[in-house]
Amino acid sequence: MLPVSAVAELPLDLDAFEGPFDLLLTLVLKEELELADVEIVEIVLTFLDERGEDLEVDGEFLVLVASLLELKARGLFPEEEEVPFEDLDPDDAAGELAELLAQYRRFRTAAGWLEDKLDAESDRFFRLGPAPLAPVPERPLAPQQPESLAAALRALAAEPPAPSLRHITLTFPPVSLFLERFRAVLRRRGRFVFDKEVERLTRVEQAVAFLALLELRKAGEIAIGQAAPFEEITVWNNAA
Amino acid sequence: MEQRRMSLRLIDNPVDRLARTIEALLVIAPAALSVEELAAATEDEPERVETALGLLASRYREGRSGIVLEQVAGGYAFRAAREAAEACARLVERPVQRGLSQAALETLAIVAYLGPVSRPEIARIRGVAADSAVAGLVERGLIAEAGRDKEGGAIRYETTPLFERVFGLAGLSELPRLDDLAEDDEGLRRRLEEVAGSRGA
Numbered sequence: 001m002l003p004v005s006a007v008a009e010l011p012l013d014l015d016a017f018e019g020p021f022d023l024l025l026t027l028v029l030k031e032e033l034e035l036a037d038v039e040i041v042e043i044v045l046t047f048l049d050e051r052g053e054d055l056e057v058d059g060e061f062l063v064l065v066a067s068l069l070e071l072k073a074r075g076l077f078p079e080e081e082e083v084p085f086e087d088l089d090p091d092d093a094a095g096e097l098a099e100l101l102a103q104y105r106r107f108r109t110a111a112g113w114l115e116d117k118l119d120a121e122s123d124r125f126f127r128l129g130p131a132p133l134a135p136v137p138e139r140p141l142a143p144q145q146p147e148s149l150a151a152a153l154r155a156l157a158a159e160p161p162a163p164s165l166r167h168i169t170l171t172f173p174p175v176s177l178f179l180e181r182f183r184a185v186l187r188r189r190g191r192f193v194f195d196k197e198v199e200r201l202t203r204v205e206q207a208v209a210f211l212a213l214l215e216l217r218k219a220g221e222i223a224i225g226q227a228a229p230f231e232e233i234t235v236w237n238n239a240a
Numbered sequence: 241m242e243q244r245r246m247s248l249r250l251i252d253n254p255v256d257r258l259a260r261t262i263e264a265l266l267v268i269a270p271a272a273l274s275v276e277e278l279a280a281a282t283e284d285e286p287e288r289v290e291t292a293l294g295l296l297a298s299r300y301r302e303g304r305s306g307i308v309l310e311q312v313a314g315g316y317a318f319r320a321a322r323e324a325a326e327a328c329a330r331l332v333e334r335p336v337q338r339g340l341s342q343a344a345l346e347t348l349a350i351v352a353y354l355g356p357v358s359r360p361e362i363a364r365i366r367g368v369a370a371d372s373a374v375a376g377l378v379e380r381g382l383i384a385e386a387g388r389d390k391e392g393g394a395i396r397y398e399t400t401p402l403f404e405r406v407f408g409l410a411g412l413s414e415l416p417r418l419d420d421l422a423e424d425d426e427g428l429r430r431r432l433e434e435v436a437g438s439r440g441a
Binding site: 053104106108110111112114115120123 | 270
């Protein structure tokens with residue numbers, strides 16, 4: 001057996017090594033090389049380095065290594081001697097390996113043919129489209145009528161109805177209305193109770209009336225009295 | 241006067257007009273167009289389309305025109321004349337065909353011959369996992385998914401029309417027969433046994 005480094009030292013481009021079959025085929029086809037000199041551990045290690053997730057490939061690899069081992073084992077015996085495993089068909093493993101290698105070699109040759117073909121076509125230039133042809137289904141437009149377009153635009157251009165303000169019920173009477181009214185009441189009676197004076201009015205009117213009261217008070221025309229919070233408000237003429 | 245009528249008739253020759261239409265279609269097409277596709281687009285008979293293509297092929301040929309009509313990838317397409325290749329190479333890159341590795345070429349060969357074929361099948365033949373080679377070829381557009389394996393459900397791949405075009409093949413039938421590539425199987429077998437036996441001998 002050669003040392004482990006022997007395979008690496010063989011005149012093989014191991015960078016271009018493309019898997020156990022590639023390596024094996026190359027080795028076997030080299031007339032000067034004896035299969036017995038092939039370091040199986042090297043092949044196994046390289047395979048483990050390259051190993052993918054594919055269990056089937058692993059299985060095939062085991063078959064390959066087993067075949068290789070059998071070939072090597074048979075090589076250890078002188079040809080005329082009977083190999084000790086009579087139960088097995090001695091041609092099976094070797095035959096299977098030869099079949100695998102032959103199949104692989106066909107495709108390696110085909111790959112070489114493709115490479116040559118590509119070289120021969122290196123002066124063939126053509127334009128590559130961005131996408132495969134996809135016939136666009138025709139979508140014919142309906143016959144167009146200008147009148148219907150105009151009608152549609154008219155509908156859009158119509159003045160919108162004025163927004164209704166009916167839901168807004170707050171209407172404010174002028175403060176002056178209550179100013180006059182309170183002055184008139186004071187001229188007649190000299191004093192009055194505010195709550196009684198406004199009790200029939202709406203809340204908004206009551207608020208405006210109170211504003212009028214404050215106006216009169218500010219002007220000093222009236223005086224205002226209240227016994228306690230939320231009691232009746234009494235109003236009298238300040239002059240009186 | 242007679243001359244004038246002649247040329248008028250030539251221009252109005254229906255096959256000639258069909259040829260001009262096909263010329264236009266080939267110029268705008270991103271891929272090779274089959275006779276059927278041309279017949280559908282021109283709304284004409286396939287036989288007449290083929291006649292018109294013959295007319296175009298004699299006009300667009302090496303040595304006569306910078307544009308060459310070629311029969312490729314199951315159809316017809318224009319390409320540059322080979323004499324213009326150097327100028328073309330200065331103008332455009334060819335990323336699809338550039339730097340295909342040995343692994344990629346082997347995988348491509350297997351897909352071309354056996355496709356649709358799944359990654360495990362490719363790996364079985366090559367003895368190594370084919371994942372990255374397959375992914376690279378898909379990215380280049382040379383192979384594409386073609387359904388799933390009925391048993392295992394693995395994605396299967398086949399070559400694309402682009403593959404045929406890049407390699408200048410009219411169709412996959414132009415590939416050499418696998419059997420022709422395997423002429424020396426028996427020799428390989430003998431050699432194997434010989435090598436195995438030589439140690440003991």
